[in-house]
Amino acid sequence: MGVKTVVTIREVARAAEVSIATVSRVFNDSASVTAETSRRVRAAAQRLDYWPHTGARSLTTSRTHAIGVLLPDLFGEFFSEVIRGIDHGARAEQLQILVSSSHAHTDDIVAAARSLRGRIDGLIAMVPEKGSSARVRQIARRFPVVLLNPRQRVEGCASVAISNFDGAFAVVQHLIAIGHYEIAILKGPDGNVDAEERLRGYQEALAAAGLRPRPALEIDGDFTESAGYRGGAALLAGPTRPTAVFACNDYMAIGLLGALNDAGVDVPGDMAVAGFDDIAMARYVSPPLTTVHVDAYELGERAARALISRLQAPQGTRPENAVLPATLVVRSSCGSSQVVAADAREGFTSSRRSRSFRS
Amino acid sequence: MGVKTVVTIREVARAAEVSIATVSRVFNDSASVTAETSRRVRAAAQRLDYWPHTGARSLTTSRTHAIGVLLPDLFGEFFSEVIRGIDHGARAEQLQILVSSSHAHTDDIVAAARSLRGRIDGLIAMVPEKGSSARVRQIARRFPVVLLNPRQRVEGCASVAISNFDGAFAVVQHLIAIGHYEIAILKGPDGNVDAEERLRGYQEALAAAGLRPRPALEIDGDFTESAGYRGGAALLAGPTRPTAVFACNDYMAIGLLGALNDAGVDVPGDMAVAGFDDIAMARYVSPPLTTVHVDAYELGERAARALISRLQAPQGTRPENAVLPATLVVRSSCGSSQVVAADAREGFTSSRRSRSFRS
DNA sequence: TTGTATGCGTTATCAT
């Protein structure tokens, strides 16, 4: 009572009248142990309520059966799904996951990785800053690393990315296809990889259709709902009012929807709106949002699997670099009547998103 | 290249021409070390790119600076916010967090806790099953435990809970106050603590208002959107159509909204609908959902703080048992014109929920 | 099949 009893392998050995080596063997059912001694050992362990010390074990085996996960943030559906995917992928191999967030800067990430030395077998990390290759390689010398959505591939690191460019290209192409040619963009924050790639997709889609870029229609944003609202107000007040707006993420699209609604602008009648990410509520806003679906769960699961395969692969195996598709999801916020609406497939009875909220 | 170099404290000692004890002292800036030797050691460590082995360190100090988090699931906003809260609370004390999910059954939880022995200093767990006290105490003998929303208090364990009962009571009381007396409930899954408490709150609110219970208006559900849809269909087909429905969570309320919409039933004109949880999209559905706000983030943060205080407290200190309020959030799905709508405070320019989705 | 002894990488207790 109150005092934490610490039963070690030694007391079990004494109680079972064997050596600690034998107890160890029983618990790792490694070598040959008599059924009788095994029984005695297990009985003693049970009686003493012995819990093996995983930390000590991994010191000798140099295997922790844990992987580290370093993310810039934990806020929102995206990161939560990434973690869920990793957790699921890791569970298959009985790996524990050690998460740590608020690591936006590369130095932070290296420091965090450092503090993980000796407690993880490998690392999954999202490192958003430019020019981080050298320091990432420094981490990769210590343990296998899988990069999430890396800015560029790093030698010796596996990676799993989402094709932001293709997704943005597809959504803008869609807007053009249904007749728009004055298309604005609500940009993401400066320095953000995803934001940059989405902007590039927008620009190239315009170029591919022979439309010239319009700097006045490239509005600054930072992925927040309020930035979307402000961006909408700015567009309405500006000299040239676009007929369509591509918001670089759904939160901004939702804010934009709010601004347009407040201003009495009909969507999609007067203006088409598209987002990116396909967050859960994208279907529920009014009108339901045309957007680009990003499978964060799969991103995580694939990363976990990639890491596992690197943990098991012999030295020198080439790391894999996967890219997941980002697919256009047409709903009604762009009013494309000629395309079959995705919502037709999303009845309430479908299993999509219908899992329990709290178990 | 390819070969993972393992620099230990020993090589640093050799390179700096000191003993390993001195190197250790430098890195823990514990005892007195000459500025000169300290410099030499740090230089050597830097040159060799020495990363201390946290695992080995915690074997001698018997402190891991990590805490375990055991949850039944990682799906959805609730758990994700709990983790974010824990992460934030833990960061203040430089604690890493080791999360593991899919632990719904008590045996699972004990097994998981067991496998964490030696790698964590304490544990935050949600253990939903009944009759688990004895086994939870078994865990608590090993390290400090904080329970999330426990079925009952467990001797020696701290806990943080959400007052499901009060929240449900308040929302039903609200429905009664605005004139409803035929109030149905969409229940949560059998055996779920939250579901049971919310049902109890509903029943007692009716009783407190002198309304008699109507078993026909207690509809089975399982916290999924599709259950909400089916429940709505069942209510419309039933003998007595209620004028208001309290769904035990927001997902079911949203499904219900869908069913009513499909059937041409106006909300709140023909029927009032209320939910529970106040998930992010509750404001965005149409009509915006009156619900009960649950602060999952705070639940997590408080749990982390409670654990930290137990880690630092002397043996025998009484663990704290906190209960967080669940507060009514009135929007328009119940049509209570006499109450000031919460949305008036929720403009797009407010800071609520306006943080970045992806960093 | 079982026991003895060494080592994993560190901290901590002694000396000096």
Add this chain to the structure above:
DNA sequence: ATGATAACGCATACAA
């Protein structure tokens, strides 16, 4: 102020 050296709890090579 610094250096030997014994733990920490376990796995394992080797011996018996």
